[in-house]
Amino acid sequence: MSESLLDIRNLNVSFQTFAGTVNAVRGVSLTLEKGETLALVGESGSGKSVTCRSVMGLLSKNATIEQGEILFRGSNLLAKSDKEMQRIRGKEISMIFQNPMTALNPTMTIGKQVAEPLRLHQKFSRTAARRQAQELLELVGIPSSTKRLNDYPHQFSGGQRQRIVTAIALACGPEILIADEPTTALDVTIQAQILELLKELRHTTSIIFITHDLGVVANVADRVAVMYGGRIVEIGKVEEIFYNPQHPYTWGLLRSMPTLDDKDGELYAIPGSPPDLLSPAPGDLFATRNEYALQVDAHYEPPLFQVSPTHYAATWLLDDRAPSVIVPEAIAARRQYYRQRQTGLTAKEGLL
Amino acid sequence: MTTNISDLLRVEGLTQTFKSGTGIVKAVDNISFSVYEGETFGLVGESGCGKSTTGRTIIQLYKPAAGSIFFDGVNLSGLRGKKNWLQFRRDVQMIYQDPYASLNPRNKIKDILGEGIDVHKLAKGAKNRNRQVAELLETVGLNPDHANRYPHELSGGQRQRVGIARALSVQPRLIICDEPISALDVSIQAQIVNLLKKLQQEKRLTLLFIAHDLSMVKYISDRIAVMYRGKIVELGDARKIYHSPLHPYTESLLSCIPYPDPDLEKNRRRIIYHHHEEASGSLHQIFPDHYVYCRPSDVAFYQQKGASKEAGGLDLVSITPTNTGILEGVVE
Ligand SMILES: Nc1ncnc2c1ncn2[C@@H]1O[C@H](COP(=O)(O)OP(=O)(O)O)[C@@H](O)[C@H]1O
Ligand SMILES: Nc1ncnc2c1ncn2[C@@H]1O[C@H](COP(=O)(O)OP(=O)(O)O)[C@@H](O)[C@H]1O
Ligand SMILES: [Mg+2]
Ligand SMILES: [Mg+2]
Numbered sequence: 001m002s003e004s005l006l007d008i009r010n011l012n013v014s015f016q017t018f019a020g021t022v023n024a025v026r027g028v029s030l031t032l033e034k035g036e037t038l039a040l041v042g043e044s045g046s047g048k049s050v051t052c053r054s055v056m057g058l059l060s061k062n063a064t065i066e067q068g069e070i071l072f073r074g075s076n077l078l079a080k081s082d083k084e085m086q087r088i089r090g091k092e093i094s095m096i097f098q099n100p101m102t103a104l105n106p107t108m109t110i111g112k113q114v115a116e117p118l119r120l121h122q123k124f125s126r127t128a129a130r131r132q133a134q135e136l137l138e139l140v141g142i143p144s145s146t147k148r149l150n151d152y153p154h155q156f157s158g159g160q161r162q163r164i165v166t167a168i169a170l171a172c173g174p175e176i177l178i179a180d181e182p183t184t185a186l187d188v189t190i191q192a193q194i195l196e197l198l199k200e201l202r203h204t205t206s207i208i209f210i211t212h213d214l215g216v217v218a219n220v221a222d223r224v225a226v227m228y229g230g231r232i233v234e235i236g237k238v239e240e241i242f243y244n245p246q247h248p249y250t251w252g253l254l255r256s257m258p259t260l261d262d263k264d265g266e267l268y269a270i271p272g273s274p275p276d277l278l279s280p281a282p283g284d285l286f287a288t289r290n291e292y293a294l295q296v297d298a299h300y301e302p303p304l305f306q307v308s309p310t311h312y313a314a315t316w317l318l319d320d321r322a323p324s325v326i327v328p329e330a331i332a333a334r335r336q337y338y339r340q341r342q343t344g345l346t347a348k349e350g351l352l
Numbered sequence: 353m354t355t356n357i358s359d360l361l362r363v364e365g366l367t368q369t370f371k372s373g374t375g376i377v378k379a380v381d382n383i384s385f386s387v388y389e390g391e392t393f394g395l396v397g398e399s400g401c402g403k404s405t406t407g408r409t410i411i412q413l414y415k416p417a418a419g420s421i422f423f424d425g426v427n428l429s430g431l432r433g434k435k436n437w438l439q440f441r442r443d444v445q446m447i448y449q450d451p452y453a454s455l456n457p458r459n460k461i462k463d464i465l466g467e468g469i470d471v472h473k474l475a476k477g478a479k480n481r482n483r484q485v486a487e488l489l490e491t492v493g494l495n496p497d498h499a500n501r502y503p504h505e506l507s508g509g510q511r512q513r514v515g516i517a518r519a520l521s522v523q524p525r526l527i528i529c530d531e532p533i534s535a536l537d538v539s540i541q542a543q544i545v546n547l548l549k550k551l552q553q554e555k556r557l558t559l560l561f562i563a564h565d566l567s568m569v570k571y572i573s574d575r576i577a578v579m580y581r582g583k584i585v586e587l588g589d590a591r592k593i594y595h596s597p598l599h600p601y602t603e604s605l606l607s608c609i610p611y612p613d614p615d616l617e618k619n620r621r622r623i624i625y626h627h628h629e630e631a632s633g634s635l636h637q638i639f640p641d642h643y644v645y646c647r648p649s650d651v652a653f654y655q656q657k658g659a660s661k662e663a664g665g666l667d668l669v670s671i672t673p674t675n676t677g678i679l680e681g682v683v684e
Contacts, residue, residue, distance in 0.1 A: 043537040044508065158399070187398040188565045188608040192622045195610075212537045215567075215610030219617045238614045256542040257612045258567040266549075267571050269542035273507045341615075350616025 042227035111149030159190030236311030381582035397579030
């Protein structure tokens with residue numbers, strides 16, 4: 001196999017807190033290939049942001065990278081000095097965050113803010129940077145006029161601010177864009193526009209997209225990694241995760257989503273709360289919320305079992321010795337659609 | 353105006369304004385609706401359209417700039433006497449979007465829940481109060497030992513359960529839920545929606561459920577009003593709003609909800625709504641109990657549109673009365 005653009009290997013990150021050590025990321029391995037959009041999904045606290053901040057070298061002071069490597073074009077980012085990371089950040093790998101307001105400087109015009117990385121990394125002249133800034137803003141759909149460049153962040157709407165942040169992140173033509181819940185705080189109509197924008201970028205930029213909304217994932221992703229309690233519990237192509245899911249947690253996430261169909265009965269809800277990473281129980285951290293838990297889950301965390309060359313899931317249900325189970329109706333319907341889809345007998349129009 | 357016997361809440365021509373730096377913001381612009389006793393009424397629209405202002409005006413946090421609010425048939429502008437106001441404060445409760453900001457961080461959960469019980473003198477002695485607190489916790493799916501914890505020791509979903517328990521503590525008749533799930537993970541949203549639905553049925557509560565998108569609202573609402581820029585643009589039965597929306601803004605909101613189905617998402621069209629001021633517009637009945645904000649001359653158009661949608665002719669694609677203006681573009 002050819003070398004991946006980004007290759008995270010067995011990443012383990014912990015935090016020292018007053019209450020003790022929080023093992024936030026526990027053995028995460030994943031790759032990002034050139035030109036793809038990889039979605040990281042999972043509920044709050046599952047370790048999505050910490051994984052991405054590790055890539056950026058932006059972890060807080062109380063964090064320790066206990067183990068692992070992050071290879072970017074073959075070289076380990078974790079071995080780089082702060083100065084080397086500064087050169088990579090914003091130039092080769094950039095990140096956009098959930099709240100665009102905190103990412104923008106309220107006292108600086110947006111023209112200056114978009115031009116700044118160009119001046120810093122590319123040594124553009126002031127006028128060249130300004131011209132480029134105008135082009136970038138146009139690219140992200142901010143109606144460009146010289147006047148708009150002189151406006152301040154508060155003069156833009158929430159959706160426009162997220163576009164501006166995206167323009168800044170794209171300024172130096174990064175190879176990787178990490179988008180950490182970029183649409184969670186936005187209205188659905190604005191979210192739809194930002195998702196369109198990110199999809200237009202996919203030809204030039206590889207994207208890691210963090211979200212807790214599987215609807216958004218279905219819209220943007222080529223591949224999906226589902227995180228739970230600091231681990232990846234299922235990873236695969238978008239059609240494998242949505243139409244042939246293997247992990248009961250993925251089942252739960254899918255079943256708790258509102259659907260288009262008529263049945264307005266009860267919504268499924270995953271019982272319980274996210275795991276406590278301060279004093280984790282032994283065994284599989286999802287076991288207490290998992291109606292499909294086996295006895296072995298109480299003692300051992302399951303490894304990632306291979307489902308296909310591109311699809312893996314960490315559930316003991318995939319072990320040869322596991323009993324066969326009756327999967328929830330909604331999931332069985334998804335799998336049936338998957339089988340039909342594989343045979344080419346059905347038009348790829350979705351489940352409805 | 354007549355007040356229907358089954359109306360627990362009636363909002364009549366409500367307008368609310370705020371002074372802003374340069375002028376006056378019309379946050380709510382002449383809206384009218386009723387919430388029937390025992391139903392869940394969804395109030396949906398994007399941020400800034402005036403939902404919270406509507407909720408806050410109903411609980412009399414602000415005086416309406418114009419219009420009236422009737423609770424249980426009584427015009428609140430004429431409500432007099434300390435006893436009546438205390439009763440109103442008990443009958444109408446509110447649940448907020450950010451459960452953390454709305455819970456005093458220095459108080460234990462049992463004191464947060466006990467406060468209303470004390471104010472309205474609902475407990476006979478400390479023992480009875482503790483029992484009520486324990487029952488409330490159980491009702492919302494928390495453990496009795498959560499009583500001695502502080503808000504920061506709970507997860508977001510657990511805090512929202514405390515917010516719900518607090519609202520229930522005084523046995524209200526109407527609960528205004530102001531985006532109670534917007535700050536929660538999608539998987540936890542389902543828990544809270546199911547809990548509210550269960551409580552509503554068991555305790556025969558009336559809910560005004562405010563949300564900024566339509567995706568979850570159908571699971572809980574009997575009827576839905578869609579708001580846009582301070583106005584109600586469509587009001588009707590929840591199923592009708594979902595399956596044959598008439599106003600192009602409702603269609604736009606529905607088309608923008610992403611569904612967990614990649615093949616479907618690849619083929620879906622998003623409808624972008626462009627605002628188009630209807631100078632002579634108001635809320636008109638198109639079908640029984642189904643209203644759309646439009647000009648009187650557009651009523652026939654919407655009736656026809658609704659009929660062809662019912663016949664299954666139109667799916668997500670939108671058409672408009674004027675052909676220009678309202679709907680300028682369709683993306684993807
Ligand atoms: N600076 C920090 N100090 C202590 N714990 C932290 C810190 N940052 C994150 N954590 C913990 O790490 C875990 C994973 O967090 P995060 O990656 O932010 O989750 P998410 O999946 O929501 O992005 C959480 O339990 C969180 O509390
Ligand atoms: N206390 C206030 N002072 C001034 N303007 C306000 C105030 N509250 C709300 N607004 C304005 O009124 C409009 C409606 O706000 P709000 O009711 O909070 O909307 P929603 O809850 O639908 O997001 C917005 O333009 C908002 O900025
Ligand atoms: Mg995060
Ligand atoms: Mg609000």
